[in-house]
Amino acid sequence: MDDKPPIWESFSKALGAEYRPAKEIQGASGLTHEVQAIAVDDKGNRVILISADPNPRTAALMRVDVQATLPTAKVLVARPLAVDLAFAARFMFNTDTGELDLPKVMQIGAVMAKGDSAQEEMKELLGPGMNSIFGPIQQSDLPLKTHFMNAIEQAASLDWRAIFEGNHGAALDMTLEALNQLRSIDNLAGDRKQGICPIPTYEFTEGDWDLFHSGKHIDEVQERLKSLNIFQYFFPPADNLALGLIDKGLSGGDQLRAGFDLAEAQGHLISRNTIVPDAASMTDTIDELQARGFVVTGETEIAIGPEGTTFRQTISHRPAEGLIERLSKIISFKVDLNLKDLLKPPS
8 A cells, every 4th residue: 555646646636736644634623633644635725634534524524624724725624435335235145036045145144144154255245245344445445443443333223122122033144233233324325414525435346456656647537526426515516416406405596696606605616517508598497408408497496307206316325415405504594694694714
């Protein structure tokens, strides 16, 4: 790891920012916050903090604390996650159709019953899946305590009472209950809820690690960030942003405009449409989305349409949704929000 450039150099370049190595940053409170790196975008007047915090809530508070020291800049936070027990469980125990692979569970149970003599057989069965857990950890520069706390937090989200006190007559039943719960964990939900951008490095392939460590081929890095729905957090396409806000019930024209203004003011640079690329204005965008069944318009309000619902289901659990979550909460909190009051620097 030490002889390779950190992946955050490529990450920063892909976002149009300059990589600044750092391990901590101090906020207005006087507290120091652990980071992996800092990316500075002079052109966009943005500071992007790569958090090393194991908790999304405290990572979000870091943004507020540091923003208070940089009143003229726009501070954003991304938080890498190298551990996802649900991702590993789905990798190891899901069928091609997304169902629990019961025969494999039974096979592993039978092998475990053989004891130490079946270690090689167990390694062959679980090897690829265990690599999906430990591989990203080995590649990551995050502190060990961050991995540990993330794993503990995910395990704590399971309903252990249902696992141990349910109608289970055998260890197999308990295992199946635990696996079914584990596979359904949404590990990125906490970050999205706090309005920050999670970076699921556990989804990186070996090729991804090599690419990000190279510090080169930034166009490819950018495309990979787009495929992971990370790039869109920092550069939300206008039609995606509008559709997300409409899906959250912000259906009036004033609310949509407030959402766009707030996104820009907080450092999310609106980019070109990807669903309806030929639409040149907000009005054209809504008209095109309606024509394609993504939205349904009424006299005063706009609602999500069938195609829009399908599209949103594919991305609403991904990293860029943190932006939609934050904007919708702020705007819904007070519909007649005065953006100038909201966005003015602290005195």
